[in-house]
Structure formats: structure tokens, C-alpha cells
Amino acid sequence: MTEKVLKPFTIDFDLITGYSQAKNSTKRPLSKMKGMYADDVAFDSAIQNDDPLVYEFYELDLPETPGNLLFGTSIVYPGKVGDEYFMTKGHFHTILDTGEVYYCLSGYGAMLMENPEGDWDIQYFSPGKAVYVPPRYAHRSINLGNETLVTFFTFRADAGHDYGTIETKGYRKLVVERDGKPEIIDNPKWKE
Amino acid sequence: MTEKVLKPFTIDFDLITGYSQAKNSTKRPLSKMKGMYADDVAFDSAIQNDDPLVYEFYELDLPETPGNLLFGTSIVYPGKVGDEYFMTKGHFHTILDTGEVYYCLSGYGAMLMENPEGDWDIQYFSPGKAVYVPPRYAHRSINLGNETLVTFFTFRADAGHDYGTIETKGYRKLVVERDGKPEIIDNPKWKE
Numbered sequence A, B: 001m002t003e004k005v006l007k008p009f010t011i012d013f014d015l016i017t018g019y020s021q022a023k024n025s026t027k028r029p030l031s032k033m034k035g036m037y038a039d040d041v042a043f044d045s046a047i048q049n050d051d052p053l054v055y056e057f058y059e060l061d062l063p064e065t066p067g068n069l070l071f072g073t074s075i076v077y078p079g080k081v082g083d084e085y086f087m088t089k090g091h092f093h094t095i096l097d098t099g100e101v102y103y104c105l106s107g108y109g110a111m112l113m114e115n116p117e118g119d120w121d122i123q124y125f126s127p128g129k130a131v132y133v134p135p136r137y138a139h140r141s142i143n144l145g146n147e148t149l150v151t152f153f154t155f156r157a158d159a160g161h162d163y164g165t166i167e168t169k170g171y172r173k174l175v176v177e178r179d180g181k182p183e184i185i186d187n188p189k190w191k192e
């Protein structure tokens, strides 16, 4: 036996709102995302104004072994910073060769992905769509609609989160509103 | 790089019915479950009558590596064989030390679990309840209601399915209807 015996359990996540009654979520107000949006003026103005809650998610406390899975909901609120849609920080997994599943429960949005080899990809969320983030891809959820974007995610418990690479280099691509519609553009702040 | 690069993709699973428009499901009519229900007379009579579809589920075709995840929906129909509720075959993972997440989308039921060390457990499904099957536990979904039980599952792509142990030994416990309610009893067919 390579792992301590863990007992079965149940936890609730509302199928529409994503909220759990059993746990507190981790919350990301805009002020925790300095430098991640293209428009610094709009960013500073927004955090001085009301510092909106951009997203929240649940983190389970399970043994971080390759045989366990972590899961929960991610809840991204509607909004923009300048013309850039509200999004999560995005991260690589520390164990790069591990994937993740996101199943959309409500709202409309996208998963923006890129890997160290230079490939990037976008997949769209609407209720009932499951997006597979394969091993090696950094992933960021983006709310492209007027309602809250709620997804149920699962990943290997030992995968780990590497936020630093994205914080330092940024993403290759941004999703901004142009003529009322989402458009994918090159990130002017991106560093090779 | 230890794995071939796999591209991101999206697949639909209806949030109520569990059905995908993109794929065909794997179907388990009652005739494929010989010996798994306690009441052999009721079993033989049911398969000679209309051989009802007990459950179906989706199997993705991804590389079966430790870094990938397989996911989809499991759909268990309401019904009984004698007084025993419709259920899945149940299985251990071939790589025993791997867990699985089941998130209930609709219906009412249970996940019956047992491990080789002799521990058993039951957790209940209703919409919005996520059940964690820890490493080492065989798992079987049981429909305890009058509607279809639909869950969204995720597990490690290399975990593998060991159906044989359950087919040979059975489960320690059964869930049967007594006075209109589910009751957990010892399985008379169970072999140590």
C-alpha cells in the first residue's frame, strides 16, 4: 500500500451557482491580479473604486498524491477591465504533464490555453460543455457573458499550481471586447 | 516530455439527461449482469421478458497515461431485480491506488464502496452532490429513486477497470427495498 487509507465522502456544489454549503471558497478580488490585465489605467481605477470580486473557487484538503483527485467549482463573475473580460489568473501545473477537466454548469465563457512549446488554443464554455485541458497546457477561464460562469473541475491531487510563470511572462493571447463581441488579440505585455 | 502532445477539446454532456450528442455510449442491458443480483429467478424472468437497459456510460479515447484524465457521464435507469435496485457492475481500478470523482447531475441514488482491507461505505447522490471514491475502493452506482440517476465522473486515464474481482466474489453488501425504502443487507452470495 503506497497511500494512507482515505475514507469516502460527499460534498455539495450547487449545480447553478457553484456554491458549496460545506466549505469556504478562496476569493480573488481584482487587486490580487496586478499586472495581469492589459489596461493598467482601467485596472488602477477599478481597484480604487470598488475592487470587484473577479472569481472564487474551492480547494479541498486531500493528500496530494498521484492517486487522489482534487475537485470543486470555479466561479468567474461577469465584468471587464477596460475592454478585457474578467478571467482567472491562469496557471501551469507544477507537474506539467497532468491534465484537467472543466465541466460547465452555467454561464458562457472560454478556456484559454497555451503550452511551453508555443501552441495555444481556446475552447468555449456553455452549460453542459466539458473542456479537456491536456497535460502541459496553462489554463485560464474567461467570462464572456453577462452571467456568472460556473465550472466543475477535477485534477490530480499532486499536480500543483505554478502561477509564477504566467505572472512573469503573461499569456500570448488576450480576449477583449470589440464591437460588442469577444476577439482574440496578441498580448502587448507578453514576454518570450 | 514524457507524453505525446494531446490537443484541447470540448465534448457535450447534457446536464439533466447526461447524454452526449458527440459520442455513442456503452450500454449494459440486464443480460450482461448475470449472477450480480441476489434473486436469480427474478433475474431470469426479467431478461426473458424484455432484458431492460440497466445503465449506460461514455468512454473517451485518450492516451491511457497517468497524466491524462478520463471523464463522462454514467446513466443508471430506475428499476429493480426482485427487491434489489438497478445498479452498475461495479469495479476496482486495476491501479488500485487511484480514486474517482462522481458529481450528481440528476436523480437519487448511492455509491456503494468496499476496499480489499474489508472496509465498506455508502454515500448518497442527489443533484449537486459530489462523491469522492478514494483510492482502493471498488465502486458501484445504485439508483434508489424513480428517475434516472445521472453522474459526471473523472478518473486517471491509466487507472484501468478490474470487473473480474466483483464478478467472482460479489460485493459484501446489497441495497434492497424493504417497506418501500432502501435497506443495506449482507450479500448472501458474497465469498471471502
Ligand SMILES: [Mn+2]
Pocket: A091, A092, A093, A100, A139, A155
Ligand atoms: Mn489547473
Ligand SMILES: [Mn+2]
Pocket: B091, B092, B093, B100, B139, B155
Ligand atoms: Mn472507476
